[in-house]
Structures are given as C-alpha cells and as structure tokens.
Amino acid sequence: RKEVEQDPGPFNVPEGATVAFNCTYSNSASQSFFWYRQDCRKEPKLLMSVYSSGNEDGRFTAQLNRASQYISLLIRDSKLSDSATYLCVVARSSNTGKLIFGQGTTLQVKP
Amino acid sequence: ETGVTQTPRHLVMGMTNKKSLKCEQHLGHNAMYWYKQSAKKPLELMFVYNFKEQTENNSVPSRFSPECPNSSHLFLHLHTLQPEDSALYLCASSQTGTGANVLTFGAGSRLTVL
Numbered sequence: 001r002k003e004v005e006q007d008p009g010p011f012n013v014p015e016g017a018t019v020a021f022n023c024t025y026s027n028s029a030s031q032s033f034f035w036y037r038q039d040c041r042k043e044p045k046l047l048m049s050v051y052s053s054g055n056e057d058g059r060f061t062a063q064l065n066r067a068s069q070y071i072s073l074l075i076r077d078s079k080l081s082d083s084a085t086y087l088c089v090v091a092r093s094s095n096t097g098k099l100i101f102g103q104g105t106t107l108q109v110k111p
Numbered sequence: 112e113t114g115v116t117q118t119p120r121h122l123v124m125g126m127t128n129k130k131s132l133k134c135e136q137h138l139g140h141n142a143m144y145w146y147k148q149s150a151k152k153p154l155e156l157m158f159v160y161n162f163k164e165q166t167e168n169n170s171v172p173s174r175f176s177p178e179c180p181n182s183s184h185l186f187l188h189l190h191t192l193q194p195e196d197s198a199l200y201l202c203a204s205s206q207t208g209t210g211a212n213v214l215t216f217g218a219g220s221r222l223t224v225l
Binding site for chain 2 (some may be wrong): 002034042043044045046049087091092097098100101102103104
C-alpha cells in the first residue's frame with residue numbers, strides 16, 4: 001500500500017467550478033502535511049501547508065482529519081491557470097525535510 | 112542567479128557512460144536533497160544532506176553517487192546506469208529545523224539512459 005494515496009484523475013472542470021481533491025496517508029505518526037503544485041514539465045512548488053484547524057489562502061482551502069488520516073484541498077471559482085497536478089505531501093517529522101509525495105491529482109480547467 | 116539551478120536540463124547517456132548532475136542553490140539554505148520522478152510514479156526521496164553531511168540514503172543503488180562539497184552545491188554522479196533509471200532528477204533545498212519541510216525545487220535534469 002502506498003504511504004500517500006491520491007486519485008490521479010484527471011479532473012476536467014469548467015472555469016468557475018468548485019473542485020475538491022482528497023488524499024489519504026497510512027502512517028499515523030505523520031507530523032506535517034502540505035499541498036504542492038506541479039505544472040506540466042515543471043518542478044513542484046509549495047501551494048500551502050495543511051493544519052488540523054483547516055486553513056484558507058484565497059480560493060484554496062485545505063483540511064486535515066488526523067483521525068481518518070485524510071487531507072483535502074478545495075479550489076473555488078477555478079481559473080484556467082489552476083490547471084496543474086496537485087501533490088499531497090506528508091512528512092514523518094516536523095523538521096527533517098524528508099517528504100513523502102503522493103502520485104498527484106491532475107486538474108484540467110476548461111474555458 | 113536566484114533559487115535552485117540544475118544543470119544539465121537534459122542528458123542522454125549510454126549504460127557505460129559516466130556523467131554528473133549539478134545543483135546550486137542561492138537561498139542560503141543548509142539542507143539539500145535529490146529526488147527522482149519517474150513517469151506515473153510519485154517523487155521518491157533519494158538523498159538528504161544537512162550542512163553538507165549526508166543524513167539520508169533511501170536505499171539508492173550505488174550506481175548513483177552523491178557529493179555535497181558545501182551547503183550551496185550538490186552533485187549526483189552517475190555510472191553504469193540502467194534504462195529504468197531514466198527519469199526526472201530534482202534537486203531541492205530548504206532551511207534546517209522547523210523550516211525543513213518547505214522545499215524549493217530546481218527545474219530538474221531529465222535523464223534518458225539508452
């Protein structure tokens with residue numbers, strides 16, 4: 001079983017739609033959680049950290065459910081520029097930089 | 112130059128060749144990483160260096176040999192690779208301590224082994 005599991009998609013949505021991605025992780029001792037974004041043929045970039053209380057950054061909302069070992073990302077009012085692969089990332093500790101990546105979920109926003 | 116720079120961006124090599132990938136960061140970070148990204152697979156951590164000392168080798172075959180001469184530079188020496196080693200090799204850097212999990216990646220070196 002993969003340590004971080006994501007539905008690879010692709011998710012095809014029209015502009016303006018709301019879309020949600022989910023991710024599950026298997027190691028209950030995991031300490032830190034993130035969403036990274038990777039554009040086609042580019043490097044991954046940090047999108048946002050994920051906190052137990054949930055956090056929001058503009059149109060993006062991330063949630064963490066430690067009991068269910070589940071992370072989500074909600075994108076409201078999708079833009080064409082949101083088309084990318086979204087990587088769910090888990091760290092086993094809070095300060096080692098040893099990140100475990102999910103396979104990624106591909107989003108394609110259509111006009 | 113700013114951020115994390117990787118060279119070469121593309122590399123084609125035969126199985127008997129020896130080549131090296133180079134990574135340089137201009138962010139003042141003290142941790143550097145090599146990750147491998149194969150098609151349809153998640154990024155896999157290969158090596159971690161903190162203050163130029165190796166702190167993680169994620170069971171990487173010895174045909175991959177990392178070198179970290181200082182906190183700003185990281186190399187990956189390649190020899191007698193296999194076709195299945197063809198992948199995108201990503202270098203990253205971060206602060207140490209509480210900032211360690213926020214990685215800045217380079218654009219990657221796309222390797223093809225014939």
